[in-house]
Amino acid sequence: xxxxxxxxxxxxxxxxxxxxxxxxxxxxxxxxxxxxxxxxxxxxxxxxxxxxxxxxxxxxxxxxxxxxxxxxxxxxxxxxxxxxxxxxxxxxxxxxxxxxxxxxxxxxxxxxxxxxxxxxxxxxxxxxxxxxxxxxxxxxxxxxxxxxxxxxxxxxxxxxxxxxxxxxx
Ligand code: ADP
Numbered sequence: 001x002x003x004x005x006x007x008x009x010x011x012x013x014x015x016x017x018x019x020x021x022x023x024x025x026x027x028x029x030x031x032x033x034x035x036x037x038x039x040x041x042x043x044x045x046x047x048x049x050x051x052x053x054x055x056x057x058x059x060x061x062x063x064x065x066x067x068x069x070x071x072x073x074x075x076x077x078x079x080x081x082x083x084x085x086x087x088x089x090x091x092x093x094x095x096x097x098x099x100x101x102x103x104x105x106x107x108x109x110x111x112x113x114x115x116x117x118x119x120x121x122x123x124x125x126x127x128x129x130x131x132x133x134x135x136x137x138x139x140x141x142x143x144x145x146x147x148x149x150x151x152x153x154x155x156x157x158x159x160x161x162x163x164x165x166x167x168x169x
Contacts (some may be wrong), residue, residue, distance in 0.1 A: 003150050004141060004168060010162045011042040011154040015075035017113035018068070020104050022121045023081040025060035027053060027067075032124040037079060043070035045079055064099035067108045077113055080104045084122030087129070094136050097122055101140035110149050115150045120160050130163040138167040 011033060018137055021031040027049040029038050038046055057070035061067055066082040072086065082100040100121050108116045120153035121127035122136065139150050155161040 002141065002144070002146060002148055004138065005110055005150060005152045006040070006143065006155065006161060006164050006168065007152060008155050008158065010036065010156070011117055011119050012036045012074060014154055015126065016117040016150075017078050018078040018104075018108050018111065018116045018117040019071060019074060019076045020066075020121070021079050021081045022126075023061065023121050024081055024140055025083050026064065027057065030125070033119045037074070041074045041079065044070050044072040047164045049081070051114060064095070064096040064103060066100065066103040068107050076117075077111060078109050080113075080116070082121065084126050085120060085126045094132075097128065097133065097136045098140040101137055102144055104146045105141070105146040105148055105151075109146055114148060115152065116148050117152045117154050119154055120164070123137060123160065123163065124147055130160055131166070134163040134167045135162075138164065142145045 021037045026029045063083045063085050066080050068080045071079045082104045085096040086126050088141045123133045153164050
């Protein structure tokens with residue numbers, strides 16, 4: 001049974017077995033959560049991302065998939081990088097967004113992580129409307145078949161927190 005918790009704050013300050021990064025397919029850093037994780041986590045994370053790119057992820061990580069690295073000096077054992085879809089008004093990419101949560105939890109299970117902190121994937125630069133993103137995220141986690149005991153959504157502002165709270169209500 002997975003417990004879902006909500007906190008408002010900066011995900012790089014969280015303590016958890018794994019912290020999920022809203023990465024981009026290059027795995028080589030970006031803005032938003034991605035930039036913050038690399039800044040606070042230190043260079044070891046990027047180093048391992050580069051190794052992944054030099055190895056089996058030569059073309060980068062596809063949208064909806066997830067991969068783990070060290071968490072550097074963050075208060076976590078692993079960062080799980082997942083690539084959210086860019087929101088589209090002409091194409092329904094909800095399955096890809098749900099897949100980010102499912103695949104991250106699958107990787108967490110492989111690692112043996114029991115507590116996992118997620119940001120609101122795709123709701124920043126990738127422009128997914130917050131309410132819809134919250135619905136997809138909470139549904140995907142509720143329906144996931146996982147050994148993870150706590151999924152903690154770490155929401156950056158009150159609006160995001162309210163959107164997720166409405167889904168749990
Ligand atoms: P994406 O490219 O998937 O849209 P972003 O990192 O741009 O990812 O944004 C995803 C969400 O994370 C946004 O709602 C943004 O406000 C939020 N966010 C940005 N920085 C942090 C942080 N340090 N901790 C938690 N959430 C964050």
